[in-house]
Amino acid sequence: MNAESLRPGLRLATRARLLQVVNIRTRLVRPSDAPQGFVAGRRNIRVLLVGSGPVVGWGVGSHDLALPGAVARALASSTGRGAVVDVVAHPSAGVRRLRSLVRAATPERYDAVVLSAALADSLRLPDPGRWGERMRAVLREVLAARGGAAAVAWLGAQPILASATDDVGPARIAEEHGERLNRVAERVCREEGAHFVALAAPPHAESARPHGPAAYLFWARSIADALTPVLGSLPAEQPPSPQSAAERVEAIDRLRLAERGRDARLDGLVGTAQRTLGTEIAMFTILDDEKEWPISAVGTTPREIPIEQSACLHTIASSDGMVVTDAVDDERFAASPLVTGPAGLRYYAGYPVEAPDGTRIGALCVFSRTPRDAETGEFDLDVLRELALLAQRELWRWQPDAV
Numbered sequence: 001m002n003a004e005s006l007r008p009g010l011r012l013a014t015r016a017r018l019l020q021v022v023n024i025r026t027r028l029v030r031p032s033d034a035p036q037g038f039v040a041g042r043r044n045i046r047v048l049l050v051g052s053g054p055v056v057g058w059g060v061g062s063h064d065l066a067l068p069g070a071v072a073r074a075l076a077s078s079t080g081r082g083a084v085v086d087v088v089a090h091p092s093a094g095v096r097r098l099r100s101l102v103r104a105a106t107p108e109r110y111d112a113v114v115l116s117a118a119l120a121d122s123l124r125l126p127d128p129g130r131w132g133e134r135m136r137a138v139l140r141e142v143l144a145a146r147g148g149a150a151a152v153a154w155l156g157a158q159p160i161l162a163s164a165t166d167d168v169g170p171a172r173i174a175e176e177h178g179e180r181l182n183r184v185a186e187r188v189c190r191e192e193g194a195h196f197v198a199l200a201a202p203p204h205a206e207s208a209r210p211h212g213p214a215a216y217l218f219w220a221r222s223i224a225d226a227l228t229p230v231l232g233s234l235p236a237e238q239p240p241s242p243q244s245a246a247e248r249v250e251a252i253d254r255l256r257l258a259e260r261g262r263d264a265r266l267d268g269l270v271g272t273a274q275r276t277l278g279t280e281i282a283m284f285t286i287l288d289d290e291k292e293w294p295i296s297a298v299g300t301t302p303r304e305i306p307i308e309q310s311a312c313l314h315t316i317a318s319s320d321g322m323v324v325t326d327a328v329d330d331e332r333f334a335a336s337p338l339v340t341g342p343a344g345l346r347y348y349a350g351y352p353v354e355a356p357d358g359t360r361i362g363a364l365c366v367f368s369r370t371p372r373d374a375e376t377g378e379f380d381l382d383v384l385r386e387l388a389l390l391a392q393r394e395l396w397r398w399q400p401d402a403v
Contacts, residue, residue, distance in 0.1 A: 041082025
């Protein structure tokens with residue numbers, strides 16, 4: 001028996017019984033940390049995961065252990081580049097809700113977009129033809145937002161029977177329906193120029209625990225195998241999307257950073273940057289439309305810097321951080337009071353920090369009164385890159401109303 005052969009009343013009853021699967025999952029742990037996984041490295045690849053199913057991270061407590069972290073590690077291994085994977089998840093998102101989730105996430109900011117709704121919809125037993133046309137509309141919108149680039153993937157519905165449920169009959173019907181949706185999705189992806197990624201059952205070691213780190217690593221490998229041929233051909237240096245000072249101000253206001261006091265975790269990361277790189281000054285700075293100011297700093301630092309004198313303003317416009325080996329020889333900074341005045345700063349390295357919506361609002365940076373060579377600057381940037389991503393997570397973690 002399949003979904004199409006069920007009488008309307010029995011079909012509704014089957015749907016209701018399938019809610020057992022959903023209810024079981026809502027009792028599973030899922031990530032509560034910042035919705036991102038990353039592997040620090042040069043020339044970062046940016047990936048967006050959107051939807052339900054494995055994107056949600058059922059069964060693990062952090063996104064590092066869930067699909068974002070697993071995909072970041074798989075892509076970094078395949079491409080030799082850094083990877084930052086953002087996730088926008090909704091536990092029950094089907095293809096109808098997927099469109100609004102994708103729009104809000106601004107897919108044009110990413111090198112690749114991975115969509116997941118088939119598993120949630122397989123529990124609803126939709127008509128495959130109508131479902132396929134809705135899926136096609138979502139794919140076309142994402143592809144158009146990204147200028148037609150082909151690094152868009154659709155995740156198939158993974159097997160349902162591995163999920164914890166005693167009601168095998170309805171689960172089998174839903175799994176068979178998911179297979180029908182998968183066939184439709186594979187055809188639509190082929191016709192629209194997207195990648196269909198089939199998600200097989202995890203290896204036998206995970207059969208008793210379908211939601212766990214090993215399952216996400218297994219699925220991440222399939223996703224990376226589909227995307228790597230496209231992502232591996234990306235230009236080595238890609239400038240970030242232009243953004244205005246007004247956008248920075250709005251992002252800073254949403255994070256309510258003006259209310260933020262000292263943060264021991266941020267202070268620890270900034271202190272690590274200063275000690276590891278052996279500089280006189282290290283800062284985590286924020287830039288609005290008029291000034292730059294540190295929300296955490298080590299060393300003698302000004303309370304604020306006029307925006308026109310800011311080195312971090314150039315950093316947030318860079319593709320992968322910025323190093324100034326000797327400010328005296330750099331026409332952008334040679335006449336700056338920070339260089340010519342009592343501070344006597346000569347060396348700078350910084351890596352940008354983003355708000356959750358991707359707006360670059362500041363940088364983790366270091367200053368020294370002694371010039372350094374380019375090779376040392378590249379090493380410093382490698383360290384700052386990883387610390388900046390950790391600082392970014394701390395920035396997102398802060399809940400003003402809980403203070």
